[in-house]
Amino acid sequence: MTDMQTAAPTDSQTLYDIMGGAERLRALVDRFYDLMQLEPDFANIHVMHPVPNDSSRDKLFMFLSGWMGGPDLYIERYGHPRLRARHLPYAIGTKERDAWLRAMAWAMEDLGYDEALRLRLMTSFFQTADWMRNKAD
Incomplete structure (x- = not known):
């Protein structure tokens, strides 16, 4: 795969x-999901997902599409994401937050996202993942 372009974004770019x-x-x-399945460091968050995790992959893709300013696929199909409420059944603390963030950072690095975009x-x-925490450490 090619590296991400480093061109400066315009005001209209999402x-x-x-x-x-x-x-x-x-x-x-x-x-991201491949890494969760393959890497033992992510076992604590992988077990929170159904197997196979096709529906989780699709839901994250649809959510991130709208969250990043693209088509609101998740909302069109499922309504408001209610992220925190949907994740309340899962114990999410600092360890789980950090594992999710490490897996996402690793996925972006593997795909050649430039450093500014990754940051x-x-x-x-981080802001969203930190807000998702629902258990004491």
């Missing part, structure tokens, strides 16, 4: 556009 649209987003989500996305991912 994160979805900058990161490469649907095809690149699908590749990111698939790499921008990880800052946003």
Whole structure:
């Protein structure tokens, strides 16, 4: 795969556009879930997902599409994401948050996202992932 372009974004460009649209987003989500399945460091978050995890992959892809300023696929199909409420059945603490973030950072690195885009996305991912914590450490 080619490296992400480092061109400066314009005011009208969304994160979805900058990161490469649907095809690149699908590749990111698939790499993220592949890493969760393959790497023992991510076993604690992998067990929170159904096997096979096709529905989880699709839901994350659809959610991130809208979250990044692309088509609101998740909302069109399922309604408001209610992220925190949907994740309440799963014990999410700092360890789980950090594993999710490491898997996503690794996936972006594997796909050649440039450093500025990785930093921008990880800052946003951290805010959301931190908000998802629902158990004491």
